[in-house]
Amino acid sequence: MPSSSAQLSLLHAGILACGVAAVASLLTSSIIKSKADQEAAAEYKAAQQSKKKAAKEQKEGGEPSGTLIDDVSIEKIYLWEVEHLGSRFKSADKNNINIMKNKVTNASSEAAEYSEYTHSSAEYNKLIASHECILADIKLSPSTSKSVKAYVRAGPRKHLHFDPHSVTAAIVTCGGLCPGLNNVIRELTNSLVQLYGVKKVLGVRGGYAGFYNPDWAPVELTPQYVETLHHQGGSALGSSRGGFDLDKIIAFLKKHGINQLFVIGGDGTHRGAFKIHEGCMERGMNVAVCGIPKTIDNDIDHIDRSFGFSSAVEAAQIAIRTAKTEARCNMPNGIGVVKLMGRSAGFIAVHAVMGSGDVDLCLVPEIPIVLEGEKGCLPFLMQRVKEKGHAVVVVAEGAGEELLGQSTEVDGSGNKKLPPIGDFLKKKIEEYYKANSNDPATVKYIDPSYMIRSVPANAVDSLYCMQLAQNAVHGVMAGYTGFSAGLCNNRMVLLPIPELVETSPRTMDAHGRTWERVISLTRQPNTAPPKKEGEVSKYAPMLR
Numbered sequence: 001m002p003s004s005s006a007q008l009s010l011l012h013a014g015i016l017a018c019g020v021a022a023v024a025s026l027l028t029s030s031i032i033k034s035k036a037d038q039e040a041a042a043e044y045k046a047a048q049q050s051k052k053k054a055a056k057e058q059k060e061g062g063e064p065s066g067t068l069i070d071d072v073s074i075e076k077i078y079l080w081e082v083e084h085l086g087s088r089f090k091s092a093d094k095n096n097i098n099i100m101k102n103k104v105t106n107a108s109s110e111a112a113e114y115s116e117y118t119h120s121s122a123e124y125n126k127l128i129a130s131h132e133c134i135l136a137d138i139k140l141s142p143s144t145s146k147s148v149k150a151y152v153r154a155g156p157r158k159h160l161h162f163d164p165h166s167v168t169a170a171i172v173t174c175g176g177l178c179p180g181l182n183n184v185i186r187e188l189t190n191s192l193v194q195l196y197g198v199k200k201v202l203g204v205r206g207g208y209a210g211f212y213n214p215d216w217a218p219v220e221l222t223p224q225y226v227e228t229l230h231h232q233g234g235s236a237l238g239s240s241r242g243g244f245d246l247d248k249i250i251a252f253l254k255k256h257g258i259n260q261l262f263v264i265g266g267d268g269t270h271r272g273a274f275k276i277h278e279g280c281m282e283r284g285m286n287v288a289v290c291g292i293p294k295t296i297d298n299d300i301d302h303i304d305r306s307f308g309f310s311s312a313v314e315a316a317q318i319a320i321r322t323a324k325t326e327a328r329c330n331m332p333n334g335i336g337v338v339k340l341m342g343r344s345a346g347f348i349a350v351h352a353v354m355g356s357g358d359v360d361l362c363l364v365p366e367i368p369i370v371l372e373g374e375k376g377c378l379p380f381l382m383q384r385v386k387e388k389g390h391a392v393v394v395v396a397e398g399a400g401e402e403l404l405g406q407s408t409e410v411d412g413s414g415n416k417k418l419p420p421i422g423d424f425l426k427k428k429i430e431e432y433y434k435a436n437s438n439d440p441a442t443v444k445y446i447d448p449s450y451m452i453r454s455v456p457a458n459a460v461d462s463l464y465c466m467q468l469a470q471n472a473v474h475g476v477m478a479g480y481t482g483f484s485a486g487l488c489n490n491r492m493v494l495l496p497i498p499e500l501v502e503t504s505p506r507t508m509d510a511h512g513r514t515w516e517r518v519i520s521l522t523r524q525p526n527t528a529p530p531k532k533e534g535e536v537s538k539y540a541p542m543l544r
């Protein structure tokens with residue numbers, strides 16, 4: 001310890017000297033470094049400037065900037081043409097130009113009559129011209145074909161096929177429920193009445209059977225009737241499976257003078273809708289039939305996603321979080337098993353897993369379940385529980401058919417009923433622990449079932465439903481028929497129904513990027529069967 005103030009000041013001086021020397025050495029090294037850096041910076045700057053100059057020259061020459069890759073090109077575009085009533089029936093007066101009517105409804109009238117007063121008529125900011133299209137496959141590489149397919153772009157057309165005053169429209173919802181059904185019903189009604197000035201819109205109750213069931217008389221849909229529909233889950237019109245009867249449906253259309261039919265449903269519903277379209281054409285009826293693709297399972301092909309899917313995936317998070325809490329807190333060996341909807345496609349399960357980040361094992365219909373052995377899910381689960389103390393499993397309801405066998409039972413529409421995979425899995429986990437561990441497994445099984453599809457649409461789905469309904473109405477008013485409105489490559493398009501149903505229901509690609517992401521998250525053994533030689537990989541449009 002320094003004993004006097006003189007010693008202390010000597011010590012301070014020493015420290016100061018050392019500090020100055022260290023700073024000086026640091027400065028020298030940074031000066032040397034900065035010389036090298038300066039050269040690198042100058043080189044980089046020069047390269048950037050020459051890039052900018054080249055881009056400017058390209059722009060001035062009328063070319064987009066960027067590097068020209070001459071081994072990738074598109075030479076031919078083939079349009080997925082949609083049938084147009086104008087080819088068989090006379091369209092409304094060509095002077096009947098399409099403007100936004102923005103009709104005001106007479107809210108005080110109990111009889112729901114609409115005022116003829118239009119709040120403001122406005123021209124559309126964008127009218128879609130003939131042959132405006134959206135490329136179907138936007139992935140290109142030197143090995144892809146130079147001929148590509150394209151969808152008809154959706155949106156208002158300048159000329160209307162129908163005089164709105166001569167239109168009686170009908171809306172029907174079929175198949176299972178799905179968040180957003182009411183949003184679509186509401187926006188179809190509002191677009192028809194307020195945007196186009198259609199006088200009558202009927203809501204057919206209870207799906208296809210509602211066209212002829214005497215106890216389910218149709219309701220008249222008005223903007224007042226649908227005002228708050230979008231806040232509720234389910235379908236204000238009701239729905240059903242089975243009961244498709246073409247002659248009776250055609251009889252209904254004739255009786256009520258329906259010339260525009262909007263059918264909201266899945267692949268089964270669309271098959272029916274196309275039969276109605278063909279039935280009308282064969283009978284010389286100037287009727288437009290339009291589908292709006294709906295399925296909680298997201299298994300309709302081509303479209304980026306079906307409405308309601310995002311809300312269902314969101315609702316499934318509550319079940320997964322519940323399973324996590326139960327698994328974490330229930331000892332010993334807490335395991336939460338959540339069963340989610342998904343008849344033949346595991347999209348809800350895989351998206352819920354990817355969105356959650358809490359799941360250790362995901363089982364879907366597309367990937368065979370292996371219980372034991374090197375790639376067995378049971379030893380894997382036991383190991384995960386050893387590491388973390390608990391684990392969460394998500395299983396799609398259609399998974400494990402290879403273990404449980406195919407059910408011979410079907411529902412009213414002919415869809416196979418599914419064996420109880422959730423209970424089976426719970427039993428297998430418990431048995432495996434009994435045989436291989438001193439402590440039992442504490443398995444909590446959660447089946448949120450209909451809770452994930454009866455919720456109201458979230459904001460993303462509400463917006464999507466609005467776009468679908470508006471574009472369906474634009475398409476029908478223009479005279480398109482036998483089509484469905486959908487989102488493809490993030491653009492609204494019109495899809496011919498036969499193309500839409502041909503490859504539906506779609507399933508997740510066992511060798512695609514979605515499944516790759518799932519196993520990279522869960523780190524579970526990949527039991528996807530090896531890819532067959534020449535097998536073309538399908539993609540899951542939502543996550544390409």
Ligand SMILES: Nc1ncnc2c1ncn2[C@@H]1O[C@H](COP(=O)(O)OP(=O)(O)OP(=O)(O)O)[C@@H](O)[C@H]1O
Nearest residue numbers: 175176241242244265266267268269271272295413
């Ligand atoms: N090939 C078909 N021809 C005519 N109608 C059909 C056909 N397939 C199904 N339908 C009818 O379509 C309606 C709905 O079918 P389904 O129950 O299979 O639901 P979906 O439309 O596929 O929707 P979800 O995704 O909810 O299952 C039913 O009324 C059924 O009778």
Ligand SMILES: O=P(O)(O)OC[C@H]1O[C@](O)(CO)[C@@H](O)[C@@H]1O
Nearest residue numbers: 176177295296297341342343411
């Ligand atoms: O019991 P329901 O109403 O027939 O619906 C169950 C089925 O419907 C779907 O949600 C498809 O709409 C499937 O995932 C499920 O298996």
